[in-house]
Amino acid sequence: MLGAAQGGEEEQLEQLMESMGFEKDEEFLECFRCDLGFWDACYTTETNCSAGERCYTGRGKAADTLDVKTLGCVKADECDVETSVQLFSNNTIFVMTKNCCNTPFCNSALKLPIATHVYLTVAFLTTWHLFEASTGSQ
Template identity: 75%
Template structure:
């Protein structure tokens, strides 16, 4: 008889009360709903721009990423800019970047923000992009000729 009473007692202790069960279910539903409501951040993307000019497209960041505007300087003469998504730990950290296979390196710092399209940039026409490409190639050849 003592064994039966002990088993009943153990079962009662291990079985959650009805209120606790409902509370656990409610917490589970809330966490699933919050996860589904979490939207991916939308940002502008520009792989490489010069000065404040960047040809931008729209992109969706991965979970946990922020929008960023990266600013740097190549060869102490050319201001470069990138836009996009980045992990939070890469924000406000200066990194060096290899631009071409000829080891042209520039320092870049990514400044982050956390609202949709907060890394806005000017949009460029094809005409402006052409001028920028010519200016960049001219500067690149001049740098190569001096070294």
């Protein structure tokens, strides 16, 4: 059983959290996390964001040629902001923009454009047709 002092402190904490926009039983957002990937290859794990954070997909270029990618959680004010990642002072490794979303696991792999599906279908049908033609003539 809580004493009067402990109950008062808990109530104050709840009021503070509510004033900051957090619900008492608020569930934290679940996102995919990848510390560093190249092109669309990224080893992902699942992570829980802290209060007020969103899922993000970060995309950038290293040395103006290598596509880099990161996934994870970030504070809302860091969304859609271009940042530089530096190894040593004044030595930029890559520039990245973090695009955010706020539903569970919304930072998954990007969907392929419809044109990519068409190209893959044509490539499959062509390969299948060539295979059928080569096996049918024997």
